[in-house]
Amino acid sequence: MRILFSLWLMAAAPGALAALNIFACEPEWGSLAKELGAGKVTVYTAATALQDVHRIEARPSLIARARSADLMVCTGAELEVGWLPLVQSQSGNAAIRSGQPGYFEAADVVELIEKPARLDRSLGDIHAAGNPHIHLHPRNIAEVAAALGSRMAQLDPKEARHYRESTKDFLDRWRQATMRWEKEGAPLKGVAVVVHHRDLAYLVAWLGMREVGALEPKPGLPPSSAHLAELVGRLKQTPAKLVVRSAYNDPKPSAWLAERAGIPAVMLPYTVGGNDKAKDLFGLYDDTLARLLAVPR
Amino acid sequence: MFRSMGFAMAFAAAAAPAYAQTTDEYQQLQQRVERLEAQTKARGQSAFNPDISLILQGTAATIKQDPETYQITGFAPSGGEIGPPRRGFSLSESEFVLSGNIDPYFAGKLVAALTPEDEIEVEEAFFTTLALGRGLTLKGGRFLSGIGYQNEIHQHAWDFQDTALAYKAFLGGRLNDDGVQLRWVAPTDFLLELGTEVGRGRTFPATDPNKNGAGAWSLFGRVGGDFAGSAWRAGLSYLRVSPREREFADEDSLAGETTQSFTGRSQLWIADFVAKWANFKLQAEYFRRRESGDLAYDDSDGSAVFGPLSDRYKSTQSGWYAQAVYRFLPQWRAGYRYDRLDHGSVANGIVDNGLGPTAADFPLLMTDHNPTRNTVMVDWSPTEFSRLRLQFASDKSRSNVTDNQLVLQYILSLGAHGAHTF
Numbered sequence: 001m002r003i004l005f006s007l008w009l010m011a012a013a014p015g016a017l018a019a020l021n022i023f024a025c026e027p028e029w030g031s032l033a034k035e036l037g038a039g040k041v042t043v044y045t046a047a048t049a050l051q052d053v054h055r056i057e058a059r060p061s062l063i064a065r066a067r068s069a070d071l072m073v074c075t076g077a078e079l080e081v082g083w084l085p086l087v088q089s090q091s092g093n094a095a096i097r098s099g100q101p102g103y104f105e106a107a108d109v110v111e112l113i114e115k116p117a118r119l120d121r122s123l124g125d126i127h128a129a130g131n132p133h134i135h136l137h138p139r140n141i142a143e144v145a146a147a148l149g150s151r152m153a154q155l156d157p158k159e160a161r162h163y164r165e166s167t168k169d170f171l172d173r174w175r176q177a178t179m180r181w182e183k184e185g186a187p188l189k190g191v192a193v194v195v196h197h198r199d200l201a202y203l204v205a206w207l208g209m210r211e212v213g214a215l216e217p218k219p220g221l222p223p224s225s226a227h228l229a230e231l232v233g234r235l236k237q238t239p240a241k242l243v244v245r246s247a248y249n250d251p252k253p254s255a256w257l258a259e260r261a262g263i264p265a266v267m268l269p270y271t272v273g274g275n276d277k278a279k280d281l282f283g284l285y286d287d288t289l290a291r292l293l294a295v296p297r
Numbered sequence: 298m299f300r301s302m303g304f305a306m307a308f309a310a311a312a313a314p315a316y317a318q319t320t321d322e323y324q325q326l327q328q329r330v331e332r333l334e335a336q337t338k339a340r341g342q343s344a345f346n347p348d349i350s351l352i353l354q355g356t357a358a359t360i361k362q363d364p365e366t367y368q369i370t371g372f373a374p375s376g377g378e379i380g381p382p383r384r385g386f387s388l389s390e391s392e393f394v395l396s397g398n399i400d401p402y403f404a405g406k407l408v409a410a411l412t413p414e415d416e417i418e419v420e421e422a423f424f425t426t427l428a429l430g431r432g433l434t435l436k437g438g439r440f441l442s443g444i445g446y447q448n449e450i451h452q453h454a455w456d457f458q459d460t461a462l463a464y465k466a467f468l469g470g471r472l473n474d475d476g477v478q479l480r481w482v483a484p485t486d487f488l489l490e491l492g493t494e495v496g497r498g499r500t501f502p503a504t505d506p507n508k509n510g511a512g513a514w515s516l517f518g519r520v521g522g523d524f525a526g527s528a529w530r531a532g533l534s535y536l537r538v539s540p541r542e543r544e545f546a547d548e549d550s551l552a553g554e555t556t557q558s559f560t561g562r563s564q565l566w567i568a569d570f571v572a573k574w575a576n577f578k579l580q581a582e583y584f585r586r587r588e589s590g591d592l593a594y595d596d597s598d599g600s601a602v603f604g605p606l607s608d609r610y611k612s613t614q615s616g617w618y619a620q621a622v623y624r625f626l627p628q629w630r631a632g633y634r635y636d637r638l639d640h641g642s643v644a645n646g647i648v649d650n651g652l653g654p655t656a657a658d659f660p661l662l663m664t665d666h667n668p669t670r671n672t673v674m675v676d677w678s679p680t681e682f683s684r685l686r687l688q689f690a691s692d693k694s695r696s697n698v699t700d701n702q703l704v705l706q707y708i709l710s711l712g713a714h715g716a717h718t719f
Contacts, residue, residue: 057717059528059573060488060521067432068484082681082717089404092482094430121682121711146326168323220680222627250627 019156023066023096025074025084026053028135029106029144031272031280033073036149038166040159044069049273050248053079054125054220058086066091069102071155073148076105077112077132101155107132109147110140114201125220135271136203136288138178141281145170177282185289191297192238194231194263196223196245196254199270203288212240215253223253232260239263242295246270264295347397350712352453354389356382362700369466370696371640371666372614373559374545375501377469381459381692381702388413389706392420392453394713402428408451420473432482439499442472443480443492444517444534445582446569450718456578456622457674458688458706462636463584463616466668467565469501472536474513487522488530502563502586503538513538521719529572530719536565542593549658553599557662559610561590571719581619588612592662594647594654603653608646615639620672628678636670666696681715684708 020041024030030045037043044065047053053075066072066087074080088097095102112130119128134140149167153160189208195201196215204211213234217227244266245254251267258265268288269278277287360381367380382389390413396406408421423438441449447460448471460470476496483489498512499505506512514537521530544558569582592610596603620634643663648656656663670693676686685707692700 055717057528057573057719059523059719060519060530061486061523061528063482063490064485064488064522067482078714081714086716086718089425089427089434090480090482092429092432092434092480094428097427121680125680143326143329146323150327171323171326 019159020152021068021070023069023072025072025080026135027272028141028281028284029073029075029148031284032141032145032148033071033152035170035281036145036152036163036167038162038169040156040162041152049269049271049278052248054082056080056083058083058090062087063090066096067093069093069096071102071104071152072096073104073106075107075132075134077107077129077134078127079107079132101151104148104151106140106144106148107134110134110137110143113205114198124216124218131198131201133199134202136200137206138174138181138285139206140202142171142174142178145174173282177285181285181289184293187297188292191242192240194235194240194243194254194257194261196243196249199246200244200268203268207292212238215243215245215257222250228253228257228260231257235261235263241297242266242292244268244292247274266291266295268292347395348713350394350710350715352392352394353707353709353711354391354453355387355707356389356458357386357705358382358384359703360384360700361702362695362698367694367700368661369462369638369668369694370661370664371668372466372638373543373662375466375469376545377465377471377501379460379465379470381690381700382704390418390452392451396713398427399424402426432484434480436478436480437476439473439475440478442474442494442496442515442536443478444472444494444515444536444565445567445584446530446532446571446580447582448472453708453710454715454718456580456620456630456632457634457672458686458704459690461582461616461618461620461634462638462668462670462694463582463618466614466616466638467502467584467586472500474499474503476511476513488520490519492517498538498540502536502540502543502565502588504540504543506539506541527572527574528719529570531571532567532569534565534567534569536567538563540590545661547659547661549596549600549602549654551600551602553596553601555594555596555599555658557595557659558593559588559590560593561588561610563588573719576624578622579619580621581617583615583617585613585615592645592647594659596654596658606647606653608650610643610645612641612643614641614643630676630678632672632674632676634670634672634674636668636672638668640665640667664696668694670694682710 022033022041022043024033024043024045026047027045027049030043033041033043046062047056074084097103107129114131116126145167149163153163185207190210192210192212194213195211198219213231215223217224240263242264243254243257246268247270254265268291269275269284272278272280272284278284364380364383390410393409398404403424404427405424410418410420412418419439421440423436423440426435429435443449464470474496476494478492478494480490480492494515495511496513503513515535517532517534519530519532539562541560542558544556547555547557549555565586567582567584571580589611591607593607595605616638618634618636620632622630622632624630645663647653670690672690674686674688676684678684688704690702692702
């Protein structure tokens with residue numbers, strides 16, 4: 001019993017110092033929560049950039065961290081459908097259930113693209129609400145930041161001013177960076193690209209690039225040799241300038257296609273922590289653009 | 298494609314004012330957010346309908362020994378559906394799952410199995426609380442018990458076609474009682490979870506007593522966390538029941554029919570451990586059971602040599618299994634499992650007093666046999682919703698007999714997305 005009690009004390013201690021205990025489902029929201037919390041929050045991130053977010057399990061540490069979270073920041077749009085409901089129910093934490101102020105869904109405050117016209121699993125792993133990989137469009141980040149900042153203020157009224165100020169500060173810096181990125185990224189407009197999964201759709205849309213094919217035959221299915229061969233044939237008609245994949249994707253299919261089609265294969269960090277340069281959201285965008293711009297056009 | 302292009306144009310139009318202005322951007326965004334939030338109100342919870350899913354399963358099997366004669370020699374029959382699948386083609390249970398939130402305080406779930414014998418079985422039908430908070434969750438109804446590791450996992454999510462020998466011998470396959478469960482998760486950075494259950498004692502090792510109060514109770518505790526790129530969980534569970542006239546049939550040394558029944562106390566301990574790396578899963582559980590009470594023996598309907606007898610009975614038996622599953626390609630996994638049961642010590646007063654039947658008249662209980670089994674499997678899961686599995690087992694559950702079992706299995710689920718249980 002004494003051991004139990006001391007465990008309790010140990011666990012309660014760090015929570016007592018910070019005002020808000022935040023559980024972020026994905027690294028991009030963990031990074032954003034740190035920016036907006038600016039020292040007044042502790043952030044735990046469930047997934048790393050090298051994990052496929054579709055495949056995460058309700059592992060013990062997630063249940064433990066969700067237990068004492070004040071705010072859960074997730075993407076929504078069914079991206080976490082496989083594990084989040086389990087974590088929410090098994091943690092026994094009533095504050096972070098869907099619909100409570102302690103549960104924040106980023107997809108609720110942005111416009112999703114690629115909403116399927118038909119909901120049918122024979123079309124692959126599609127999400128009814130639309131494409132959930134929203135964080136690679138700077139406007140989405142700004143919208144989520146505004147909403148998340150006010151949610152944090154709502155949950156922790158004593159520090160409301162602090163959250164509002166740091167949100168405003170973040171949005172100022174973000175707007176300036178966005179203008180810079182849009183200027184730098186202008187040459188990418190119209191560039192034809194092959195993607196691995198549809199997780200880069202917002203990036204492609206933002207930069208005005210043209211997606212001419214995907215390595216996955218259907219969303220969520222691993223690239224098959226038949227599909228890749230067909231894709232090589234298709235690229236002869238509509239050539240692409242590069243093939244991109246996210247850090248967590250298997251590098252082999254894009255390397256294979258790059259060799260056959262004679263175009264460079266580019267790895268993008270996809271989210272914060274995807275490589276050394278993507279230390280925060282700014283680094284993520286800087287490095288993503290630098291990698292795309294390094295390709296000869 | 299036209300959608301994303303449409304979006305790109307819409308953004309190009311929207312981007313200019315959104316980023317050109319420097320002053321009221323925050324307020325503008327706020328308004329936009331409020332507008333979008335209002336739009337999305339109707340989403341979620343499938344517009345009040347519960348989540349529905351259906352799981353279709355079937356097997357094609359080649360079994361050397363007749364599955365009808367399956368027994369685990371040296372262990373009292375558990376009465377569960379524990380044998381290998383039927384020979385040839387056969388349908389397995391089709392599971393029908395309905396779940397959803399009831400109100401702000403309760404959620405509910407029903408798992409009904411349509412058996413190939415055209416019956417409907419209620420596997421689970423329970424409520425859980427949503428609003429207790431403080432790490433507490435109360436569950437009530439019929440549910441898979443939280444003891445052990447694999448007990449709570451539905452059959453369609455198992456890594457092998459069947460369960461471990463220890464589960465078959467000590468729990469009749471699994472424990473799903475009618476009762477209540479209380480769980481508490483500690484506010485720690487690693488997982489510390491405690492739980493207790495009180496139930497009727499509907500199935501083996503209990504005997505569905507017709508009495509007021511509880512016929513079974515259990516306790517379990519778990520710890521878990523992340524370590525060097527892996528996730529792990531370890532647990533300890535205790536189950537206590539008081540079977541009354543738990544009866545089974547056997548044959549004496551003259552091949553005459555006998556009935557035996559146990560009345561007393563049965564206690565089961567389970568230690569479990571699971572660890573997962575990116576593509577690798579290791580799982581092991583150890584079971585230890587102590588039973589003490591009275592054993593009744595009756596050969597009146599068979600050889601009629603001794604008639605009804607009764608004496609003290611005490612046994613300590615154990616078993617364990619360990620299994621490893623490796624995902625060697627995105628859609629392919631291979632696994633190996635080793636099972637072993639230890640007959641342990643069985644003190645049977647009827648035999649020990651030397652006046653009546655001998656150990657040879659109790660082939661099921663008294664044969665000093667330590668069953669073992671080796672199982673290998675390969676499965677292919679094109680998506681999360683479908684799986685085909687080929688499994689081979691060399692099963693020495695029966696004394697002096699090896700049963701070779703080759704099973705091809707399909708598991709398909711449609712409807713709501715399944716849960717990625719650890």
